[in-house]
Amino acid sequence: MQKNVLAFDFGASSGRAIVGVFKEGALELDEIHRFVNYPIEKEGHLFWDINYLFEQVLLGIQKACQKYKIDSLGIDTWGVDFGLLNKEGELLQNPYNYRDTQTIGMIEKVKEQIDLNELYHQTGNQIMEINTLFQLLAIKNKNPELFESIDKILFMPDLMNYLLTGTKAAEMSIASTSQMIDVHTNQWAENILSKFNIPIEIMPKLVESGNFLGKTKASLGIPEIPVYNICEHDTASAVISIPSNQKFLFVSCGTWSLVGTELPMPIVNEKAYKYNLTNEKGIDNTTRFLKNCTGLWIIQELRRNFEEVGRKYSFAELADLASGAKAFKCWIDTDDPLFSTPGNMVSRIQNYALETNQEIPETDGELARCIYESLAMKYKYTFLEINDATEMEFDTVNIVGGGSQAEILCQMVSDAANMRVCAGPVEATAIGNIAAQLLAQGVFSNIYEVREWVKKSTAVKYYFPGNTKNDWDQEFSNYQKIIEKRGVLC
Numbered sequence: 001m002q003k004n005v006l007a008f009d010f011g012a013s014s015g016r017a018i019v020g021v022f023k024e025g026a027l028e029l030d031e032i033h034r035f036v037n038y039p040i041e042k043e044g045h046l047f048w049d050i051n052y053l054f055e056q057v058l059l060g061i062q063k064a065c066q067k068y069k070i071d072s073l074g075i076d077t078w079g080v081d082f083g084l085l086n087k088e089g090e091l092l093q094n095p096y097n098y099r100d101t102q103t104i105g106m107i108e109k110v111k112e113q114i115d116l117n118e119l120y121h122q123t124g125n126q127i128m129e130i131n132t133l134f135q136l137l138a139i140k141n142k143n144p145e146l147f148e149s150i151d152k153i154l155f156m157p158d159l160m161n162y163l164l165t166g167t168k169a170a171e172m173s174i175a176s177t178s179q180m181i182d183v184h185t186n187q188w189a190e191n192i193l194s195k196f197n198i199p200i201e202i203m204p205k206l207v208e209s210g211n212f213l214g215k216t217k218a219s220l221g222i223p224e225i226p227v228y229n230i231c232e233h234d235t236a237s238a239v240i241s242i243p244s245n246q247k248f249l250f251v252s253c254g255t256w257s258l259v260g261t262e263l264p265m266p267i268v269n270e271k272a273y274k275y276n277l278t279n280e281k282g283i284d285n286t287t288r289f290l291k292n293c294t295g296l297w298i299i300q301e302l303r304r305n306f307e308e309v310g311r312k313y314s315f316a317e318l319a320d321l322a323s324g325a326k327a328f329k330c331w332i333d334t335d336d337p338l339f340s341t342p343g344n345m346v347s348r349i350q351n352y353a354l355e356t357n358q359e360i361p362e363t364d365g366e367l368a369r370c371i372y373e374s375l376a377m378k379y380k381y382t383f384l385e386i387n388d389a390t391e392m393e394f395d396t397v398n399i400v401g402g403g404s405q406a407e408i409l410c411q412m413v414s415d416a417a418n419m420r421v422c423a424g425p426v427e428a429t430a431i432g433n434i435a436a437q438l439l440a441q442g443v444f445s446n447i448y449e450v451r452e453w454v455k456k457s458t459a460v461k462y463y464f465p466g467n468t469k470n471d472w473d474q475e476f477s478n479y480q481k482i483i484e485k486r487g488v489l490c
Contacts, residue, residue, distance in 0.1 A: 003443060004068040006225070007433035008057060009234065010077040010156065012255045013037055013300065015053070017060025018427070019068055020434035022443065027434070027457060029427055032067065033060040039097040046101075047094035048156070050083060054163050061222050070223070072437050073216075074230035075157040076237045076429060078256070079177030079280075080132050083159040084139075085168075087151040095156065098130040099341055102142060106134040109141070114195055117273055122192060124183030124266045124279030125176075126292060132178035137196055150202050157232035158204065164227055165214035170204040171229040173236035173288075176281040181206075183266045183279050209236075209283055210440040230436035235290070236282050240432030241425055242398050243455040245448055249386065249394045250290075251379055251413070252428065253403025255297045259382045260290020267389055275385035283436065283447050289390065291382050294334040296403055298371050302345045306364060313364070319408045321365030322372055327468075328475050330358045330370045333483040334378050356482050376412035377479045380472075383417055396420045400428035404461075414463040416472045421463040425454065 002023040009016050017033040035056045039046040057075075064070050084092040096102065106129055110119070116127055125131060132155075140147040154162055155174045162168050175181055180203070182189040188203045207213075211229040216222055231237045235258040242250055242262075252258040266279035266287045280288045299318065306313055313321070330353045332339070338348050349367055353360045361367045379397075387393060397419050399410055404423040414421040425431055435450045444450050 005437040006073040008075040046097035072226045077156040085152045102138040103129040125179040126278035171232040172281040174232040237432035238428040241428045257293040257295035271389040322369035325365035325369040376416040380416040424460040425458040
């Protein structure tokens with residue numbers, strides 16, 4: 001038996017169409033289309049160019065169908081962002097980008113109407129201004145005419161699926177990032193919506209991963225292909241392909257780092273609230289208990305900064321420069337808002353060091369090393385929070401996604417956390433997307449089978465604590481002092 005399934009994986013800076021050819025237990029991945037994904041700016045706001053992105057979906061389908069008979073397709077993206085439809089089913093405007101500044105100050109406004117502790121205990125979501133609830137309230141407060149025109153909101157992958165099939169639905173893993181799902185009932189949190197005068201009618205029906213949504217519309221000029229709601233949040237797809245059926249920590253590392261574990265039930269206790277840990281849905285109604293942390297975004301921006309002044313590095317070359325630089329020269333809190341928007345990361349890192357009375361990194365290698373070390377320490381900090389909130393101990397961290405290729409980061413994480421690191425699969429999100437489609441079609445019976453198959457069929461590299469782990473332990477208190485001095489919630 002052979003299945004050819006098409007996975008679209010949208011990241012915040014690029015997207016890909018990958019055909020998974022599954023035959024006799026073996027999976028071959030064929031990346032048939034890749035494209036950039038940059039926000040567009042209009043009248044001082046950041047948006048996603050939905051027309052361009054959907055053109056890339058159609059182009060990916062066309063390329064795939066030229067080479068294969070496609071049995072199904074599924075789409076995953078980043079979380080929280082959404083499109084707005086009117087009563088005619090037309091898009092009102094391009095979707096806002098989560099890095100847009102319209103949500104600044106919205107947490108304080110929300111606090112005027114609801115205690116954040118109560119909001120957390122009802123939704124289970126980490127309190128972040130980028131969450132859908134805060135974005136929607138920003139529209140309501142600042143553009144009431146637009147808000148009144150909304151008939152339905154659709155999260156980014158659901159919007160793509162709607163444009164393909166004409167069917168409106170919200171898959172649970174992506175909806176659970178919104179701060180608008182009741183963590184206890186897995187339904188829209190009607191009391192939260194009511195409190196903020198958000199009509200529940202604008203929310204789409206909720207469906208589980210594995211739902212058959214429909215077939216691609218003939219009017220699009222492409223073959224009719226079954227479309228499935230896979231785990232549409234990219235991290236939920238990535239976690240499907242963790243090569244372990246034991247308890248595990250994970251870091252799904254790309255532009256963002258999603259740091260967490262998989263649990264049978266959500267945790268909404270006081271420790272989880274204190275640590276700002278989030279509960280999001282995963283495969284088979286599991287809970288991804290995690291924290292959204294900045295990932296390789298700062299390195300990506302640093303590389304772009306260097307390129308703008310004529311110093312063009314590959315990521316591997318940047319890592320080499322970092323390896324040769326002085327260790328522990330400077331710490332930054334990678335989640336400080338200072339680093340969250342596009343701009344000059346060189347000056348921001350140096351200003352952060354100056355304000356916190358640290359050595360100022362000067363060379364390209366010192367700047368890159370500061371970022372990698374600070375990421376590793378942020379992961380350690382978050383692992384300890386998860387340990388405390390779950391009352392569980394872990395001995396292994398699974399790093400999946402693009403960050404699993406960064407050997408310098410993987411080794412630093414192993415040294416900092418004093419744990420074994422399993423790095424891979426690199427294509428975790430695409431494999432998870434494909435596996436969810438195969439699950440829906442009965443190729444696999446359950447997630448246990450999927451992970452056993454991933455374990456046997458994908459490459460994983462292992463890292464173990466080296467002779468610098470004691471140095472990391474000693475530096476941890478310095479790191480804590482620095483981030484606490486800045487007062488950023490960790």
